[in-house]
Amino acid sequence: xxxxxxxxxxxxxxxxxxxxxxxxxxxxxxxxxxxxxxxxxxxxxxxxxxxxxxxxxxxxxxxxxxxxxxxxxxxxxxxxxxxxxxxxxxxxxxxxxxxxxxxxxxxxxxxxxxxxxxxxxxxxxxxxxxxxxxxxxxxxxxxxxxxxxxxxxxxxxxxxxxxxxxxxxxxxxxxxxxxxxxxxxxxxxxxxxxxxxxxxxxxxxxxxxxxxxxxxxxxxxxxxxxxxxxxxxxxxxxxxxxxxxxxxxxxxxxxxxxxxxxxxxxxxxxxxxxxxxxxxxxxxxxxxxxxxxxxxxxxxxxxxxxxxxxxxxxxxxxxxxxxxxxxxxxxxxxxxxxxxxxxxxxxxxxxxxxxxxxxxxxxxxxxxxxxxxxxxxx
Numbered sequence: 001x002x003x004x005x006x007x008x009x010x011x012x013x014x015x016x017x018x019x020x021x022x023x024x025x026x027x028x029x030x031x032x033x034x035x036x037x038x039x040x041x042x043x044x045x046x047x048x049x050x051x052x053x054x055x056x057x058x059x060x061x062x063x064x065x066x067x068x069x070x071x072x073x074x075x076x077x078x079x080x081x082x083x084x085x086x087x088x089x090x091x092x093x094x095x096x097x098x099x100x101x102x103x104x105x106x107x108x109x110x111x112x113x114x115x116x117x118x119x120x121x122x123x124x125x126x127x128x129x130x131x132x133x134x135x136x137x138x139x140x141x142x143x144x145x146x147x148x149x150x151x152x153x154x155x156x157x158x159x160x161x162x163x164x165x166x167x168x169x170x171x172x173x174x175x176x177x178x179x180x181x182x183x184x185x186x187x188x189x190x191x192x193x194x195x196x197x198x199x200x201x202x203x204x205x206x207x208x209x210x211x212x213x214x215x216x217x218x219x220x221x222x223x224x225x226x227x228x229x230x231x232x233x234x235x236x237x238x239x240x241x242x243x244x245x246x247x248x249x250x251x252x253x254x255x256x257x258x259x260x261x262x263x264x265x266x267x268x269x270x271x272x273x274x275x276x277x278x279x280x281x282x283x284x285x286x287x288x289x290x291x292x293x294x295x296x297x298x299x300x301x302x303x304x305x306x307x308x309x310x311x312x313x314x315x316x317x318x319x320x321x322x323x324x325x326x327x328x329x330x331x332x333x334x335x336x337x338x339x340x341x342x343x344x345x346x347x348x349x350x351x352x353x354x355x356x357x358x359x360x361x362x363x364x365x366x367x368x369x370x371x372x373x374x375x376x377x378x
Contacts, residue, residue: 037300046336054231066081091208092198096193109135113174116175124155290361
């Protein structure tokens, strides 16, 4: 083991000296290589981190939502629906939710207005998200006025601003009492926006949803897992668009790398011929060139991956965030929790390091298999 390790170390030292002799060409290749890895890794890491954040956020949502449909559109649901749903085996608490959207022409943005469950909000007061407070310049004690369904103004005192730590969820959120919400939107008693259904056994959520659909054919039960898959599909779709835009750069790099590897320069051919003349066998020449390719590809992989981590989790992702997160006037400010899976690193490694390393070995093997004088004359 000792002689073998020493031999590989000497080969690595010689490979580094060979790379340094052609440092201009190799530095240009390394720069392009690093930028490609950086771009692909940034998209992958940002998408996976957003999907993980969405999964964590949705973990606190109800297992099952029930909406009433009219003409295929979401409609208000009567409170009477809760009684028969509670009678389904395995169902726990069934609660009606009050929420809606309010368009503010002053900032040209939609607010989400919610009457929270378990949080006491006095009438004529509101709690606002950090995004709303930022664009409307609101502080505790300020007055916020809305135009109701009947055209009359309704004024509320800002009781507080929601924590910035929850801005991913609450940037456009306004919390008010149920009575104020009904007055603002003209919503009569006995009607809710939708229902939340608690299921004792998580494995029976789909069964309960099917029973609700059978009991009330005009409803649409929505399982939490379906919401999570929808978010993941949306993030994957946007990441796919971004990767498609970058595909031209990726293809250009692959052509550049293959041309560099396949077209050995006269200096490299003379070097291989001299090594063969000095007694190096084909396997040793291949090992030397393997180390050259590995040093370049692994260095680019490391620099690109580290740069992507800093870009996504520290910057955070100013180059790609608007494409993957989407656009909004009330843009939430949040910092993603660093999350990188070994599976993602493996995929990134396979599609960036392996092709280049293989591309460097094939032409070298052809040259190393020839006689030394033939190699140097070619």
